[in-house]
Amino acid sequence: MADVKQAPVLRLKDVAKTFVTPHGNVRAVEPVTLDIRQGEFISIIGPSGCGKSTLMNIVGGLIEDYEGSVEVDGIQVRGCHKEVGMVFQEESAFPWRTALNNVTFPMEAAGITKEERVQRAMELLHLVGLDGFENRFPAELSGGMRQRIAIARTLAFRPRILLMDEPFAALDEQTRLLLGDKVLQIQQELNQTTMLITHNIAEAVQLSDRVLIMSFRPGRIKRVVEIDLPHPRSSKMMGGERFGQLVAAIWEDLREEASKGLQELERVRG
Amino acid sequence: MARTMASTRLTLPPLLIRFLVIAGLVGLWEIASGSGWINAFTAPAPSSVWKGFEKIVAEGGLGEAMAITFATALMSAAIGAVFGIASGYILHIWKAAGEAYTSWLAALASAPLVLLYPLFLVIFGRNMWTIVAMGALGCTPPIALKAKEGLDGVKPVLLNVGRTFNLTPKQQFWMIMFPASLPSIFTGIRIGLLFAIINVVGVEFLVNVGGLGQLIANLGDRFDYPQMYAGIFFVILVSVAFFWITEKLEKWLLSNT
Ligand SMILES: Nc1ncnc2c1ncn2[C@@H]1O[C@H](COP(=O)(O)OP(=O)(O)OP(=O)(O)O)[C@@H](O)[C@H]1O
Numbered sequence: 001m002a003d004v005k006q007a008p009v010l011r012l013k014d015v016a017k018t019f020v021t022p023h024g025n026v027r028a029v030e031p032v033t034l035d036i037r038q039g040e041f042i043s044i045i046g047p048s049g050c051g052k053s054t055l056m057n058i059v060g061g062l063i064e065d066y067e068g069s070v071e072v073d074g075i076q077v078r079g080c081h082k083e084v085g086m087v088f089q090e091e092s093a094f095p096w097r098t099a100l101n102n103v104t105f106p107m108e109a110a111g112i113t114k115e116e117r118v119q120r121a122m123e124l125l126h127l128v129g130l131d132g133f134e135n136r137f138p139a140e141l142s143g144g145m146r147q148r149i150a151i152a153r154t155l156a157f158r159p160r161i162l163l164m165d166e167p168f169a170a171l172d173e174q175t176r177l178l179l180g181d182k183v184l185q186i187q188q189e190l191n192q193t194t195m196l197i198t199h200n201i202a203e204a205v206q207l208s209d210r211v212l213i214m215s216f217r218p219g220r221i222k223r224v225v226e227i228d229l230p231h232p233r234s235s236k237m238m239g240g241e242r243f244g245q246l247v248a249a250i251w252e253d254l255r256e257e258a259s260k261g262l263q264e265l266e267r268v269r270g
Numbered sequence: 271m272a273r274t275m276a277s278t279r280l281t282l283p284p285l286l287i288r289f290l291v292i293a294g295l296v297g298l299w300e301i302a303s304g305s306g307w308i309n310a311f312t313a314p315a316p317s318s319v320w321k322g323f324e325k326i327v328a329e330g331g332l333g334e335a336m337a338i339t340f341a342t343a344l345m346s347a348a349i350g351a352v353f354g355i356a357s358g359y360i361l362h363i364w365k366a367a368g369e370a371y372t373s374w375l376a377a378l379a380s381a382p383l384v385l386l387y388p389l390f391l392v393i394f395g396r397n398m399w400t401i402v403a404m405g406a407l408g409c410t411p412p413i414a415l416k417a418k419e420g421l422d423g424v425k426p427v428l429l430n431v432g433r434t435f436n437l438t439p440k441q442q443f444w445m446i447m448f449p450a451s452l453p454s455i456f457t458g459i460r461i462g463l464l465f466a467i468i469n470v471v472g473v474e475f476l477v478n479v480g481g482l483g484q485l486i487a488n489l490g491d492r493f494d495y496p497q498m499y500a501g502i503f504f505v506i507l508v509s510v511a512f513f514w515i516t517e518k519l520e521k522w523l524l525s526n527t
């Protein structure tokens with residue numbers, strides 16, 4: 001990855017979305033404008049229902065009917081793009097395929113030879129710590145292992161831009177930390193531009209160059225926090241003073257939004 | 271380990287109970303027929319039905335009849351699977367049609383379509399194609415219903431995975447939608463096969479062509495009731511075995527794809 005492009009890899013211009021439903025319109029995302037550099041790791045954090053997944057689905061091309069524009073390498077795109085890979089919030093490993101055949105899936109679709117597919121898939125399974133589980137079906141594995149299959153499968157697509165929607169939500173804290181380190185290591189090696197959605201502040205700080213805090217619905221970017229921790233990062237930094245300061249600063253902002261969400265919830269229930 | 275009589279009876283394995291009930295009924299029938307309570311000519315005793323069975327195996331061509339019926343049912347089911355999956359797919363894709371026709375299809379699946387045989391007799395003539403067509407007709411609705419159900423039930427996130435990998439529409443179908451709905455499609459084919467057997471044997475009986483149905487009809491015409499009953503029980507037994515085999519096969523296939 002010698003040539004570092006000056007133009008942002010990913011550019012969102014006034015991206016907004018209103019869902020039209022039989023029960024009325026839902027404004028999910030207020031205009032978001034954002035430039036993401038090649039190799040940058042950004043996290044989006046915000047209260048539940050603030051439009052994070054919607055924003056990601058727009059960038060990933062799954063929602064094509066939105067306002068504003070999305071540019072990849074300076075070219076406006078609409079629909080799914082071969083440079084963009086996604087890991088979903090819901091469980092998405094194919095239950096009828098083994099771990100190995102899940103990971104070979106995108107390569108199969110792209111017509112890569114079997115030998116190469118299997119070799120690359122084995123490497124990726126090793127990367128996410130699933131050696132020895134190649135021939136197991138998702139139903140035979142834990143939720144965290146299934147999510148790792150999904151991550152490896154998306155990496156097998158070799159996207160330059162990686163979008164991940166709470167990929168670690170189903171994992172226990174320890175696995176989450178270790179897998180976070182792993183993803184960061186891969187991201188650095190491949191110089192991948194990454195957008196991660198998370199609810200976990202520490203995770204956002206640990207992994208990101210920038211953390212975007214989204215407001216309560218309709219979602220807009222309330223604040224951008226630059227994470228000035230040194231690279232290479234690892235979960236070992238979590239005890240540090242600067243780390244603590246950043247987490248506290250983000251929580252300060254997020255608390256306000258989260259309590260708005262809570263209030264609305266109480267209003268709906270009460 | 272003191273057990274009361276009641277609890278001992280309750281803990282008998284269900285399989286044993288099943289056979290005890292059948293054995294009891296057969297025994298009762300044997301006694302009733304032997305002692306003349308019921309007419310031994312129209313309802314011959316199990317022992318003579320068994321002799322009848324030995325006879326149709328040896329000289330009545332039971333093996334051949336079974337082979338014909340099976341081959342016809344399988345051919346019907348194969349045709350029904352093609353039409354059923356295709357119609358299920360259309361009902362899935364075309365939402366309006368799906369809403370309009372699904373309940374009719376369900377009604378059709380439970381209707382005695384076998385009564386339409388004169389129509390097919392006119393179209394195909396008195397030969398095996400009438401029977402194949404009737405079998406296919408019987409198994410198409412359940413297969414279509416189950417195929418639609420399976421395709422409708424594919425999780426959206428799985429389709430989204432395919433979209434982000436830039437799958438072509440064809441790949442999207444064969445690599446995601448089809449395998450994802452395969453469990454439901456298999457169930458449809460299994461039910462369809464049974465419907466096909468019922469229709470095939472029924473029409474064979476009615477038009478006097480082909481395998482087991484014709485065999486039973488001929489035995490009835492000859493008033494050879496022991497052999498006729500043997501044939502009927504054999505068909506029932508074969509259907510049960512068939513159901514069981516396809517169930518095992520389905521489990522095996524699903525864990526190996
Ligand atoms: N397909 C849709 N149709 C109608 N409304 C939708 C649709 N998808 C999302 N919404 C609404 O848009 C809002 C944002 O949803 P979204 O899934 O983007 O939130 P989120 O930030 O990802 O939440 P979470 O953290 O719980 O995953 C919600 O109010 C949701 O009800």
Ligand SMILES: [Mg+2]
Nearest residue numbers: 052053054089
């Ligand atoms: Mg979400």
